[in-house]
Amino acid sequence: MPTSGCRLDENPGFFSRGGVDPRAKVFVTFAFLLVVTSFGKYEISRLTPLFLYPVSITAVSCVPVAKLLRRVLVALPFVLFVGLFNPLFDRQILFKAWGLSISGGWISFVSITFRSLLAVAAAVVLAMTTPFDRLCLGLEKMGVPRVLVTQLQFLYRYLSLLQEEAVRMVRAHALRARGNRPKIRVSSAASMIGFLLLRSLDRATRIYRSMLVRGFDGEVRLMKPLRFAWSRDGIFVAFWTLYFLTVRFVDVPGRLFGWVLGR
Amino acid sequence: MHMADALLSPAVGGTMLAVTAGLTAYSARKLKESPDESRIPLMGVLGAFIFAAQMINFSIPATGSSGHLGGGMILAILLGPYAAFLVLASVLVVQALFFADGGILALGCNIFNMAFFPCFVAYPFIYRKIVGDSPSRKKILLGAILSAVAGLQLGAFSVVLETVASGISELPFRTFLLLMQPIHLAIGIVEGIVTGAVVTFVWKARPEVLESAAQNTPLPGVSLRKVLAGLAVAAIFTGGALSWFASTYPDGLEWSMAKTAGTEELEAPAERVHTALAALQEKLAFLPDYGFRPSPAGKDSQPEVAAAGENEGKWPAVDPATTVSGLVGGALTLTLAGGLGILLRGAVSRRK
Amino acid sequence: MSHHFLEVRDLWVAYPDGTEALRGLSFRLEHGEAVGLVGANGAGKSTTLLALAGLVIPCRGSVNLGGTVLSKQTVGEIRRRIGFLFQDPDDQLFMPTVFDDVAFGPLNQGLTAEEVEERVRTALEQVGAGHLAERPAHRLSGGEKRSVAIATVLSMMPDVLIMDEPSASLDPRGRRLLIGLLKSFTHTRLVATHDLDLVLEVCPRTIVLSGGRVEADGETARIFQDRTLLERCGLEPPLCLQGMPR
Structure with missing residues (x-):
C-alpha cells in the first residue's frame, strides 16, 4: 500500500x-x-x-x-x-x-x-x-455524505501510521516471547489491542487540538474544485x-x- | 466473511447498495442532530485503528488456528451505532479498494452484513440491554460475547441469503447455512471474548471514554426498535424478493432447497436470467446473440424470436460446434485484449 | 496592534485525575522575543502551551495576548493569532494532501479561494516545501513533515508562534534547517524543548520550569552555565557548553 x-x-x-x-x-x-x-x-x-x-x-x-x-x-x-x-x-x-x-x-x-x-x-x-x-x-460530488467522505480521508491518512504502531507491538512481543514464531495468546492480544486503542484515542485528542488551534468549527473544508x-x-x-x-x-x-x- | 462481486447478481448487489446508501444517509443525519466536533478525528483514527488491530494475530485456543479482531462491536461500544456504522462503512470501502476484500459492487452487501447487524441490532438490543448504565467486568464480557455472536450469526446468514439469491454459486441454501453458521459461532465467541477484554481494559484505564459513548446513545426505546427491526426485515426481504423477481426462473432459495432435498430434478438450470438487458435484447432482436441465433451446425430451424423461456430451457443442450466457437472465440478475444494492452503500454512508454 | 506582548499571570492548571500541572505560573513575552521554555518531563511545558491556546482550562490565573484576555469569548480570536506547532507533525497534518493541510487554517478563517492559495504558496515557499504541495502527508520524510507542519501554522499569519519540541525526531540536517528557519522568523516565539542547544542558538532568553512553576527566567547563556540550577531542575547544560573550561 x-x-x-x-x-x-x-x-x-x-x-x-x-x-x-x-x-x-x-x-x-x-x-x-x-x-x-x-x-x-x-x-x-x-x-x-x-x-x-x-x-x-x-x-x-x-x-x-x-x-x-x-x-x-x-x-x-x-x-x-x-x-x-x-x-x-x-x-x-x-x-x-x-x-x-x-x-x-x-x-x-x-x-x-x-x-x-x-x-x-x-x-x-x-x-x-x-x-x-x-x-x-x-x-462527495456524487452525493456521498460529507461525513463519510471526511471519514474516509482521515482513515486513509492514519492507516499506515497506526499499522506501524501495531507492527512494532507485535515485534516487541516476538522479542520477549520464546520460540521462533511465538503465538500471541488471546489475553495478551486483548491487552495489546487495548494499548493500541488507548494510543489511538490519545492520537485523536491531539489531532482534534491541532484542528482547534487552526480554527476548526466542525466543518472540514476542502478547496479543490473538480472539473468534469x-x-x-x-x-x-x-x-x-x-x-x-x-x-x-x-x-x-x-x-x-x-x-x-x-x- | 466478505461477500464477493463474483458471486453476486446485479439485482442483489444493487439492492444492497441502495439499502446501505439509505443507512449511511440516515446515520449521517443522526450524527448531525448531536454535533460533536471532536468526533471527526476520533472516528477517523478509530477506523485506522481497526486495520491496525487486525494486524495482531492471536492463536485461538484448542484449534491450532489463528484469528484477528473484526472490530464491529468495539466501534459500536466506543462510538455508538451511527458513528460506528459510518466508520465500519469506511473500513469496508478501503478494504474493497486497496485490499481486494469483497468488491465494489458487493460493498452494499458487505456494509450491511458487517456494519448494520453489529451497530443497529446487536449493540442496541443486546449489548446495551445487558450492560446498561452500570457496567461491570462480567456484564461487559457477557454483553460483548452475546452481541458479537448475534452480529456475526446475522451477518453470516445474510451472506448465505445474498449468495443464494444471486444464484451464481450452486451451494444449496441449507448446505451453505450449515457451513457458515457454526464457523461464525466460533468466530463470534472469540471475537466477543477479545472485544470484552479490550473494552474492559479501556474501561479500567479510561472510564470516561465509555461513558461518553453511552451518553450519545440512550437505551433504545420502542420506536427506535420498531424502526430498526422494520428496516432490517424490509432490507432482507427486498433483497431477497427483488432478486427473486429479477430472475425469471425459480433459481433462488426455493430451487436450491428443492435441490438439496433431492426432490426435484430440474430440466434446466437458469442462466442469463438476472438481466433485464437480455430480455430487452430479445424483444428488440436486432443484436442477435449466439445462443439464440441459428447455430452453425445445422440447428437452423430454430426461430430467432422464440420465447425467452423456451430458449433458456434449450440452452444447456449446446452442440459442440457452438461451444467450440465460444472457446476459440474467447481465447481469441483474450489474446486480442492482451495484445492491445501490450501495444498501448508500448505506445505510452515510448511517448515518455 | 503592532505590539503584541504575551502575558501569563498566576496560572494554575489541574487535570481531572487531580495532578496539578501548573502551580502559579507567571511570565511575560515582549514583541518579537524568542524565548526557550525548558524543564524536565512533567515540569509543565506542554501544559503551559496548551493553556496559552485555550486547549486546557486553567482553574486560576489569566493569559493576556496583546491586551486580549483569554476567555470563552475570545478563544477564537486568540487562536487566530497564536500559531501552535505540535510535537508530532503527524497530529498536525491530518488532511489528504499537503496543500489541504496548509489551506486548512486559512479556509477556516473564511478567506477567498485566491487569498487561500496565495497564503498556501507563500507559507510553503517560506519553509522550502513548495514542491510538496500535492503530496499526501503520509509519504513525507520526517524533516519534510516538520517543514510542512510549520507552513500550516505560518499560513494563518499568526503574531505569536508556540512550539512543542520542534526538533524532536529530526535528523541532524533537518534540525539544522529548522534552526535556520526559526532564527529567520520575526514572530514572538516560545519554544518548549529538551534540545538546549537549539535554545542556545535560537532564543536569547530562557524560562526554566520545575514543578509547574517558573524556576528561573533570564538570559539563556547565563542560565545554561548555572549547573546547580539545571541539576536541581533535572536538566543538563547543552552539549556545546559541556566541553567549555570553567
Missing part, C-alpha cells in the same frame, strides 16, 4: 492527478461490474472481451502488472472455495465434445473465476490509478459505456470466431 513500489497516484498522466475525473472512473467501474455480473452463470467466452478494460487501463496508466496480479490472486481463495462447490452440486452434463463430458458446475466454476478476476482487477485499477483524495472528492471535462471525461465514459453495452449485447468472441473462419 502506501509504502512500496511505483507511486501511481503521483505519476502525472492521463489517469492520475489531473487526469480523468474520478467521477468518470467510478461510473465506469460500476458500469463494468454491472455488466460482468449480469451474464448468466454458465457464461465464459462472452466475459472475455471485458478483460480489455482492466488490461488497457493497466497498460496506459503504468500500473505494475505484477502488483496488480498479486492483489488479484490474494482475493481468489474465498471465491474459489465457494465456487468449488458448483462442480459438486451441479453435475448436469452441459455438453459433450470429443468424448469429454463437462458438467454445468465446472463451467460455472470457471465463470466465477473469470468474474472474480474481472471484478478484483476493476477495483484495483480504480484504486491504483486514482489519488485517494481525488477519489474522495469525486465521491467533457472532451476528456465525457469521452472516457461514453467510450467504455458503449463498449460494455456492445459486449453485453453482441457475442464478440462468437463473431470473432466466425470472422476468422470466414463463416
Whole structure:
C-alpha cells in the first residue's frame, strides 16, 4: 500500500492527478461490474472481451502488472472455495465434445473465476490509478455524505501510521516471547489491542487540538474544485459505456470466431 | 466473511447498495442532530485503528488456528451505532479498494452484513440491554460475547441469503447455512471474548471514554426498535424478493432447497436470467446473440424470436460446434485484449 | 496592534485525575522575543502551551495576548493569532494532501479561494516545501513533515508562534534547517524543548520550569552555565557548553 513500489497516484498522466475525473472512473467501474455480473452463470467466452478494460487501463496508466496480479490472486481463495462447490452440486452434463463430458458446475466454476478476476482487477485499477483524495472528492460530488467522505480521508491518512504502531507491538512481543514464531495468546492480544486503542484515542485528542488551534468549527473544508471535462471525461465514459453495452449485447468472441473462419 | 462481486447478481448487489446508501444517509443525519466536533478525528483514527488491530494475530485456543479482531462491536461500544456504522462503512470501502476484500459492487452487501447487524441490532438490543448504565467486568464480557455472536450469526446468514439469491454459486441454501453458521459461532465467541477484554481494559484505564459513548446513545426505546427491526426485515426481504423477481426462473432459495432435498430434478438450470438487458435484447432482436441465433451446425430451424423461456430451457443442450466457437472465440478475444494492452503500454512508454 | 506582548499571570492548571500541572505560573513575552521554555518531563511545558491556546482550562490565573484576555469569548480570536506547532507533525497534518493541510487554517478563517492559495504558496515557499504541495502527508520524510507542519501554522499569519519540541525526531540536517528557519522568523516565539542547544542558538532568553512553576527566567547563556540550577531542575547544560573550561 502506501509504502512500496511505483507511486501511481503521483505519476502525472492521463489517469492520475489531473487526469480523468474520478467521477468518470467510478461510473465506469460500476458500469463494468454491472455488466460482468449480469451474464448468466454458465457464461465464459462472452466475459472475455471485458478483460480489455482492466488490461488497457493497466497498460496506459503504468500500473505494475505484477502488483496488480498479486492483489488479484490474494482475493481468489474465498471465491474459489465457494465456487468449488458448483462442480459438486451441479453435475448436469452441459455438453459433450470429443468424448469429454463437462458438467454445468465446472463451467460455472470457471465463470466465477473469470468474474472474480474481472471484478478484483476493476477495483484495483480504480484504486491504483486514482489519488485517494481525488477519489474522495469525486465521491462527495456524487452525493456521498460529507461525513463519510471526511471519514474516509482521515482513515486513509492514519492507516499506515497506526499499522506501524501495531507492527512494532507485535515485534516487541516476538522479542520477549520464546520460540521462533511465538503465538500471541488471546489475553495478551486483548491487552495489546487495548494499548493500541488507548494510543489511538490519545492520537485523536491531539489531532482534534491541532484542528482547534487552526480554527476548526466542525466543518472540514476542502478547496479543490473538480472539473468534469467533457472532451476528456465525457469521452472516457461514453467510450467504455458503449463498449460494455456492445459486449453485453453482441457475442464478440462468437463473431470473432466466425470472422476468422470466414463463416 | 466478505461477500464477493463474483458471486453476486446485479439485482442483489444493487439492492444492497441502495439499502446501505439509505443507512449511511440516515446515520449521517443522526450524527448531525448531536454535533460533536471532536468526533471527526476520533472516528477517523478509530477506523485506522481497526486495520491496525487486525494486524495482531492471536492463536485461538484448542484449534491450532489463528484469528484477528473484526472490530464491529468495539466501534459500536466506543462510538455508538451511527458513528460506528459510518466508520465500519469506511473500513469496508478501503478494504474493497486497496485490499481486494469483497468488491465494489458487493460493498452494499458487505456494509450491511458487517456494519448494520453489529451497530443497529446487536449493540442496541443486546449489548446495551445487558450492560446498561452500570457496567461491570462480567456484564461487559457477557454483553460483548452475546452481541458479537448475534452480529456475526446475522451477518453470516445474510451472506448465505445474498449468495443464494444471486444464484451464481450452486451451494444449496441449507448446505451453505450449515457451513457458515457454526464457523461464525466460533468466530463470534472469540471475537466477543477479545472485544470484552479490550473494552474492559479501556474501561479500567479510561472510564470516561465509555461513558461518553453511552451518553450519545440512550437505551433504545420502542420506536427506535420498531424502526430498526422494520428496516432490517424490509432490507432482507427486498433483497431477497427483488432478486427473486429479477430472475425469471425459480433459481433462488426455493430451487436450491428443492435441490438439496433431492426432490426435484430440474430440466434446466437458469442462466442469463438476472438481466433485464437480455430480455430487452430479445424483444428488440436486432443484436442477435449466439445462443439464440441459428447455430452453425445445422440447428437452423430454430426461430430467432422464440420465447425467452423456451430458449433458456434449450440452452444447456449446446452442440459442440457452438461451444467450440465460444472457446476459440474467447481465447481469441483474450489474446486480442492482451495484445492491445501490450501495444498501448508500448505506445505510452515510448511517448515518455 | 503592532505590539503584541504575551502575558501569563498566576496560572494554575489541574487535570481531572487531580495532578496539578501548573502551580502559579507567571511570565511575560515582549514583541518579537524568542524565548526557550525548558524543564524536565512533567515540569509543565506542554501544559503551559496548551493553556496559552485555550486547549486546557486553567482553574486560576489569566493569559493576556496583546491586551486580549483569554476567555470563552475570545478563544477564537486568540487562536487566530497564536500559531501552535505540535510535537508530532503527524497530529498536525491530518488532511489528504499537503496543500489541504496548509489551506486548512486559512479556509477556516473564511478567506477567498485566491487569498487561500496565495497564503498556501507563500507559507510553503517560506519553509522550502513548495514542491510538496500535492503530496499526501503520509509519504513525507520526517524533516519534510516538520517543514510542512510549520507552513500550516505560518499560513494563518499568526503574531505569536508556540512550539512543542520542534526538533524532536529530526535528523541532524533537518534540525539544522529548522534552526535556520526559526532564527529567520520575526514572530514572538516560545519554544518548549529538551534540545538546549537549539535554545542556545535560537532564543536569547530562557524560562526554566520545575514543578509547574517558573524556576528561573533570564538570559539563556547565563542560565545554561548555572549547573546547580539545571541539576536541581533535572536538566543538563547543552552539549556545546559541556566541553567549555570553567
